[in-house]
Amino acid sequence: MNQTAYNPDEVVYRPRGGLTGRVQKHLARRFGVTPLKIKLDRPIVTFSFDDFPKSALELGASRLNARGWRGTFFVSGGLASINNHHGDLFDPEDLLQLQSDGHEVACHGYSHLDASRLTAEAVASDAARNRAFLKEAGLNRAPSSYAFAYGEATPQAKKRLLETYSSLRGVQPGINRGVADRGLLKAMPLDGGEAGLKRAVDAVRDVARNPGWLIFYGHDIRRTPSEWGCTPEFYDVVLHAVEQSGAQVRTQSEALKAILAKQ
């Protein structure tokens, strides 16, 4: 059997659902907010990849490179060199390549834990372990962006991590505009098949009409993607839409700097 094939029978962790999950998500979004005023004449788009699979490097990064764009790659050290439902994941040496190509190598927590089930201190110490992993891999720049695994956060973890990182990303769909939360930036997924592609392209059109900061996050890019991945064609359509939109494409940390410079 092809080692990289998506195995639908594999057990995949899913964060808490139901009422408890909804209440928890509401609290994480509503409280511990660090306001970020976004006032832009020209929209900004960020492409980010989580975990991240080799296909995000091979297709994701290379197609950004071809356009002179750079992306943000959220690394979980504990996922290095393994194979899971996203296919083969990155090897530590891939990180140096990304950094030398000008991409942003960012933090996703070492053990890819659900922060809503942990104390803020436990989330911070797992993040510190991941920074040590990145340093060990030879990266000379300390990561300044963080993405919560599964997008799960708490008000306390948001505040605690902003002591170390300049921005934190979640997975709540939407465009960051007006007053956003620097501790839980909204993002749109690169997944969901046809409906997901329409949602992604609509978001690009939306941000072009009413400038803000649109962050995409993806996982694998394959002919037969996982539930959280997309096909190469899906990705190309989104890249093309962004190209047509006149938006500037920036990494998460560069986008934040550009937004802060406008204040």
Ligand SMILES: [Zn+2]
């Ligand atoms: Zn992840």
